[in-house]
Amino acid sequence: MERAKVTFEFLLRASPTILYQFLTTPSCLIRWFCDNVDINVNTYIFMWEDTSQSAELVDDIEEELLRFRWIDGDYEGEYLEFHISTAPVTDETILEITDFCDTDEVEDQKQLWDTQIQRLLKAMGAAG
Numbered sequence: 001m002e003r004a005k006v007t008f009e010f011l012l013r014a015s016p017t018i019l020y021q022f023l024t025t026p027s028c029l030i031r032w033f034c035d036n037v038d039i040n041v042n043t044y045i046f047m048w049e050d051t052s053q054s055a056e057l058v059d060d061i062e063e064e065l066l067r068f069r070w071i072d073g074d075y076e077g078e079y080l081e082f083h084i085s086t087a088p089v090t091d092e093t094i095l096e097i098t099d100f101c102d103t104d105e106v107e108d109q110k111q112l113w114d115t116q117i118q119r120l121l122k123a124m125g126a127a128g
Helices: 016-024 103-124
Strands: 003-012 036-040 043-048 051-061 065-070 079-086 093-102
Touching: 003 103, 016 065, 016 079, 016 093, 016 103, 051 079, 093 103
Parallel strands: none
Antiparallel strands: 003 093, 036 043, 043 051, 051 065, 065 079, 079 093
16 A cells, blocks of 8 residues: 555644643653653653554654654655744644545544544633
């Protein structure tokens, strides 16, 4: 199966500082992204029910960019990236997520991230 690099963009009513916290701290990550997380320096172990996946934090620019490389991932060169910016006119925070999936799963991946972002907004108190 061929792989696709997908990028999704979300407008959020939350400051980049708050958003960054929700992407990096265990107490916030478990509120929207995973069931549990263990962080050891730059290695994050994300846990969901009976599954866990380890990722190395390879880029971290505070309030701007996070890039994780999946450890023992099936596909070399793939990563999960969160890019934070601010819309110049509206001053809204933009979260751009880059991920990878099989080419026939792009729509499913979009639905997954839509659901995750709704959970994130609720956790941040920014759901409207």
